[in-house]
Amino acid sequence: MQAYKRNPTRGFAWLVDGFRLWKRSPALVTYLTFGYLLILVLLSVIPLIGQAVASLILPIISLGVLNGMLAIHEGRKAGPEVLLSGFKSNVGGLVTVGGLYLTGTLLALAATALIDGGALLRIMVGNQALDEATMATPGLMGASLFGTLLTTPLMMAYWFAAMLVGWCGLSAPKAMFFSLIACWRSFGAFSLYVLGIFFLVLGGPALLISVIAQGSPALASLLTVPLPLITIPIVFASFLPNALDIFGQDVPHTAHA
Structure with missing residues (x-):
């Protein structure tokens, strides 16, 4: 499996290509x-097991999103059912990816308890409200930074895993590796991509709305609704150009959209 090294400026190009795909x-x-x-959201609100179920299922849905984006990229027709098309591709491997990611996240959160006594862990699992008193918990900021440091490699391992399992047939551990x-x-490219x-x-959007608000507060208020309906889908559309650029245009030839 060849992963190409890309220049940092490619991070911005992925978003431009995502806009074109959108x-x-x-x-x-x-x-x-x-x-x-x-x-x-629907999975996460299930009492007790919702967040765990969401972690296990989301790699499957993520593959469905990529399948839909690939259909647009290739000029093929795709209906609403494409969102669930990931259930046709190595479900066991995709669920394993979700399980490994969930386990890694919980271990990272557990490690932050060494700094804040478990406050961040309780917040993330929903056992403690994020209020003023909680924000004043000693060590909470340090625990958050430590948790970010621990989970960044985990997120990197998760980023392409669903695609590599579903499209290329790799096992979950190999895909995450x-x-x-x-x-x-391509860490530089991903850094600019995140920015x-x-x-x-x-x-x-915040800059645009603040500028418009100087002349028309009502119009600025109206724009707060449609802007996310455009910007967030563009980000999702950029996932496909990102994957194709890193792994090469031949990757989706094994896809089952």
């Missing part, structure tokens, strides 16, 4: 994006 089928990209997010290596080889996502979803 323009080809705004309705389908928007459906895939918010369908994914809705499934995440290659995903980690791929992200590390670009932050600006596209938060910084850019």
Whole structure:
């Protein structure tokens, strides 16, 4: 499995390519994006087991999103059912990816208890409200930074794993290993990619709305609703150009959309 090293500027190019993909089928990209997010929310609210179930299922739904984006990229027709098409591709391997990610996340959160006595862990699992008193917990900020440091390699290992399991037939551990290596080889590009996502979803719209609010507060207020309906799907659309650029255009030839 070859993961190409890309220049840092490619991080911005992935978002530009995501915008182009979104323009080809705004309705389908928007459906895939918010369908994914809705499934995440619905699973997460299930008492006791919701978050665990969501972690196990989301690699399957993520593959469905990529299958839909690939259909748009290749000019093929795809219906609403494409969001669940991941259930046709190595479900066991995809669930294992989710399980490994969940286990790693819980271990990382447990490790932060060495700094804040378990406050961050209780917040993340929903056992403690994030209020003023909680924010004042000694060591909470340090625990958050430590948790970020521990989970960053885990997120890198997770990033391409669903694609590599579903499209390339790799086992979950091997897919996560290659995903980690791929992200590390192009770490500069991914860093700018994350910054670009932050600006596209938060910084850019906030700046635009603040400028418009100087002349028309009502119009600025109205824009707070449609802007996320455009920017978030563009981010989701950029996942496919990102994958194709890192692993080469031949990767989706093994996909089953």
